[in-house]
Amino acid sequence: MTETPDLDDAVTPHVPRRRTSKLAIVGAGAVGSTMAYAALMRGAARTVALYDINKAKVQAEALDLGHGIQFMPMAQVVGSDDIAVCADADVVMFTAGAKQKPGQTRLDLAEATISLVRKVLPAVVEVAPDATYVMVTNPVDVVTYASLRISGLPPSRLFGSGTVLDSSRLRYLIARETGVAVQNVHAYVAGEHGDSELPLWSSASIGAVPLLEWNGLGGRGGALTSEVRERIAREVVDSAYQIIEGKGATNYAVALAGSRIIEAVLNDESRILPVSSLLDDYYGISDVCLSVPAVVGAKGVEDRLAVPMSADELAGLRRSAEAVKDVARQFGF
Ligand SMILES: NC(=O)c1ccc[n+]([C@@H]2O[C@H](COP(=O)([O-])OP(=O)(O)OC[C@H]3O[C@@H](n4cnc5c(N)ncnc54)[C@H](O)[C@@H]3O)[C@@H](O)[C@H]2O)c1
Numbered sequence: 001m002t003e004t005p006d007l008d009d010a011v012t013p014h015v016p017r018r019r020t021s022k023l024a025i026v027g028a029g030a031v032g033s034t035m036a037y038a039a040l041m042r043g044a045a046r047t048v049a050l051y052d053i054n055k056a057k058v059q060a061e062a063l064d065l066g067h068g069i070q071f072m073p074m075a076q077v078v079g080s081d082d083i084a085v086c087a088d089a090d091v092v093m094f095t096a097g098a099k100q101k102p103g104q105t106r107l108d109l110a111e112a113t114i115s116l117v118r119k120v121l122p123a124v125v126e127v128a129p130d131a132t133y134v135m136v137t138n139p140v141d142v143v144t145y146a147s148l149r150i151s152g153l154p155p156s157r158l159f160g161s162g163t164v165l166d167s168s169r170l171r172y173l174i175a176r177e178t179g180v181a182v183q184n185v186h187a188y189v190a191g192e193h194g195d196s197e198l199p200l201w202s203s204a205s206i207g208a209v210p211l212l213e214w215n216g217l218g219g220r221g222g223a224l225t226s227e228v229r230e231r232i233a234r235e236v237v238d239s240a241y242q243i244i245e246g247k248g249a250t251n252y253a254v255a256l257a258g259s260r261i262i263e264a265v266l267n268d269e270s271r272i273l274p275v276s277s278l279l280d281d282y283y284g285i286s287d288v289c290l291s292v293p294a295v296v297g298a299k300g301v302e303d304r305l306a307v308p309m310s311a312d313e314l315a316g317l318r319r320s321a322e323a324v325k326d327v328a329r330q331f332g333f
Contacts, residue, residue, distance in 0.1 A: 020046035021266045024089035024131070026124060027096030028052035028079060030249035031136060031258075033061040035093055036077065038255040040065060043073030044262045049089065051124075052096070055081035083120075089128040091262050094147070095136045096120060110139050114146050114331055125151050132265045132300045133158040134275075136258060140193045141276050141324045144289040146333050148278060155278035156300040162276030162291030163189040163197055164257040165250075169239050170199050173232045179220030180206055187211065188274045188307070189236060190292050191320030197291075198316040199233050203307050261296060268298035277301040283314055285321045288328070292317075 023045035025032045029052070036048050048065070052058035062079025069075055078085055086092060098112035117137070125133075133153060135144045144160035151158060166189040175182035187204035191197040204211035216222040224232075243250045264271040274291040282292060282304055295303040309317070 021091075022047040022049065022089045023262055023266075024049045024051060024086035024092045024124070024128060026051050026086070026092060026094045026120060027137070028054070028058040028061045029095065029097065030251040031097075031254055032093070032095035033065070034251040034255035035095065035136075035258045036061070036065055037068075038252075038259040039262055040069070040072050040075050040077065042259050042263065043075070044259050045075065045091070045266060047076045047078070049085045050077070050079040051081070051083055051085050052079070053081055083123050084127055086124050087127040089131045091265050092124055092128055092131045092133045093136055093258055093262065094121070094124075094133065097137045110142060110327065111331065113137055113139075113143055117143060117147055118150055121147055121151050125153065131157075134258065134261055134265075135160040136254070138193070139327060141289045141291075142328045142331070142333070144276050145278070145324075145328050146331065148289070149333055154300075156302065159278075159294075159301050160193070160276030160289060160291075161254070161258055161261060163191070163193050163274045164261060164291075165254050166193060166197055166236055166291075167274050168253060168257055169236045170232065173235055174204075174206070174211070174224070177221050177224065177228060177232065178206060178214065179217060188293050190274060190307075190313075191290055191317055192324050193276065193291065194323075195237060196316075196320040196323040197237065198313060198320065199229070199236065200307060200309065200313055201229055202310040202313060264296040265298060265300065270295050270297045270302065272296075272305065275301060277304070279304070279321075283309070283317065285318060288321045288325050290317070290321055290324060 023039055025036050028050040050058050050062050058079040062077050066077045098116050135147055137143050140160040148158055170187050170189050171182050171185040174185045184207050188200045189197050190200050206214050214224050240250055272293050273296045274293050276289045276291045278289050279285045293305040293307055294301050
């Protein structure tokens with residue numbers, strides 16, 4: 001009688017059986033705890049660990065999420081003010097932020113955030129040395145650059161959530177304008193996650209139609225003229241301010257965008273996402289963390305796409321790179 005081969009071993013004989021995946025989230029505030037919820041709902045990781053200096057808050061968030069596991073894909077949730085809770089994570093999402101105090105400028109805030117990263121990140125890397133690190137805390141491009149320098153991690157394994165959220169806002173607005181499903185809109189926001197970001201209109205498409213050739217569908221809006229595109233681009237930048245003014249924080253869409261990144265890494269998807277990574281001669285742009293469409297998989301950021309750009313877009317990307325470098329320089333990076 002012949003022995004039945006183990007199916008897993010037969011298909012992937014060289015790959016050892018994988019242990020379950022662990023996601024650690026640093027900072028259990030509005031963004032961190034919603035990201036945990038989104039990742040759990042999507043079954044992104046088998047263990048979700050929350051770490052925060054606010055012990056009561058992190059324990060309460062973990063307990064509340066844990067009570068919902070019965071209704072989600074199977075998982076375990078733990079929360080602690082002890083960094084050891086992050087041990088052996090496969091992915092670490094860094095959402096801990098310094099709260100803006102009255103009278104504090106954005107630059108002051110960046111300074112406080114960088115000193116927070118200086119204190120917390122090395123300790124997390126010590127307990128989770130093999131993880132892929134995704135920075136979310138703002139100003140994310142500068143924080144990502146500083147974090148690379150502080151941690152010494154390879155740029156493929158530490159990057160920022162970048163304009164994944166901004167691109168989903170862009171697609172939402174294009175879908176609303178044209179009356180087609182958001183899933184059929186393909187468009188990226190590149191550059192800084194902030195005021196100098198820019199939509200890459202010349203490579204965008206709706207279904208198989210180049211966006212710049214879109215003439216509308218009967219009764220579903222018209223062409224995306226330069227006025228319409230400018231309005232949409234402005235709305236993408238302003239939407240975070242609008243949401244923060246209305247409810248104090250943005251949390252749902254950023255959490256879903258974050259979960260998308262986590263899944264791309266944990267499932268080794270080679271997914272194209274506009275994350276913020278250290279550029280090295282990308283159209284001549286180097287030594288700055290900036291978002292451009294990149295391939296994200298188990299090794300983190302594996303490649304960047306040489307997206308065809310108009311002269312205006314390229315100039316905009318270069319301006320954005322300078323804006324981010326300017327801020328980084330002010331902090332000695
Ligand atoms: N990149 C993006 O797309 C994006 C989108 C939304 C928000 N953000 C940023 O995410 C960050 C968090 O936003 P939020 O609304 O969740 O803020 P929040 O104030 O609700 O949460 C921040 C959490 O960090 C914790 N924290 C502070 N210092 C800590 C430390 N030393 N160690 C561990 N935890 C610590 C706080 O206790 C708090 O729970 C902000 O910087 C925000 O600007 C980024």
